[in-house]
């Protein structure tokens with residue numbers, strides 16, 4: 001079967017949740033045993049989101065092959081339960097960068113280089129490259145931004161031309177749009193949707209499926225009106241209602257018959273059989289009444305924007321569903337923590353997660369939190385820079401090496417615990433240690449109990465690595481080294497002895513925890529904190 005492509009656009013305003021809608025359709029098709037891949041087109045000019053502040057753009061997600069991508073890819077992977085790659089992340093910046101580099105290298109042979117055709121062809125090349133590489137049966141492409149933005153026009157133009165060549169019956173356009181409420185009596189307005197549909201048509205795209213975002217079901221007359229004004233069959237209009245958990249959206253769309261619309265559009269003979277049984281089983285664990293409860297603090301410096309910790313938060317939630325704990329997560333601004341207020345700020349939590357980060361702001365406070373967690377025996381999971389802070393705490397506060405530091409913050413320290421190492425990456429961002437690395441677990445450690453296997457693979461995004469010359473100093477002072485990378489012996493996991501649960505990891509376990517594959521570290525972390533209700 002030629003890869004069928006579903007293009008997802010959004011109208012009227014941003015943050016409609018079209019990423020979750022796209023992911024949900026991916027999930028449904030996966031449950032029907034189709035091989036699904038996903039691709040995000042981001043209209044901004046950054047070559048990748050690697051250097052963007054989490055405050056601007058939320059978390060930077062990392063794929064197994066080490067691409068630094070938009071956080072939507074995290075949702076895609078969690079929903080379709082499949083590793084994506086650098087081919088799935090396309091920004092305008094990366095497209096222009098390649099075209100301009102080709103131009104400088106004389107590849108255009110003296111021609112005038114233009115948005116049409118050169119940029120547009122490069123965009124199309126990204127689609128065909130992904131298809132060639134992964135050979136998916138379905139490819140879902142999400143176009144970032146809102147229809148009407150000037151930035152996304154080259155993507156729309158690329159797809160318009162592409163659909164002619166690829167075969168119109170092989171590409172389905174799906175538009176997401178909100179229903180608006182006005183007046184005291186909440187009158188429903190379809191006009192903004194009509195306008196965004198019209199804008200799409202002006203660009204040469206006629207959507208085939210419309211998904212309305214709404215806080216409740218839409219009555220028949222509203223659907224009828226949308227159908228007439230937007231020129232879409234009533235059967236092809238769906239509602240994605242506000243709901244408590246994003247994980248209920250696949251069921252919601254499935255129950256309304258979206259599979260029928262998709263299979264009918266593509267005229268696939270012998271559409272594979274399937275059901276949402278597996279997903280619905282997971283959904284039950286989401287919705288079940290929980291026997292236990294726990295309060296967790298995430299102590300990071302991007303606490304003003306929950307999206308900065310999206311995968312961490314989702315991983316905690318996913319594990320809590322499996323273990324049966326109702327969790328409450330608070331984002332605590334690490335920079336506001338002091339020696340004097342730490343007890344007051346953290347004593348009500350059953351567990352503390354110290355997340356990753358870059359740069360010096362907040363590092364002193366991260367060390368303070370590490371000390372607090374170690375001494376008070378609060379269950380602790382420290383990730384990446386968090387793990388580095390736990391090691392610095394031990395050096396400074398247990399070993400008495402007052403000047404101990406990471407080269408990230410003080411290259412002249414007389415006790416360097418983390419060395420800078422530069423890595424050669426093909427990625428534009430440069431010199432981080434990125435993507436999957438194989439790790440060997442040390443026997444008879446907390447890590448070996450958690451993983452219950454010797455060899456694992458985890459995703460990375462950091463530059464500084466533990467200074468292995470100091471291992472024995474730390475071992476004498478209660479730190480256990482329980483995982484090393486196989487290739488180059490980089491310290492990957494540390495634990496503190498005589499503590500119920502204190503583990504630091506140099507990698508990011510949050511990038512690989514999924515509904516059907518809950519990461520054991522998160523599962524055991526949640527188990528360590530559960531309290532009877």
Ligand code: GLN
Nearest residue numbers: 356357384385462463464
């Ligand atoms: N800044 C640290 C490093 O580069 C940690 C990075 C992170 O937390 N992702 O090693």
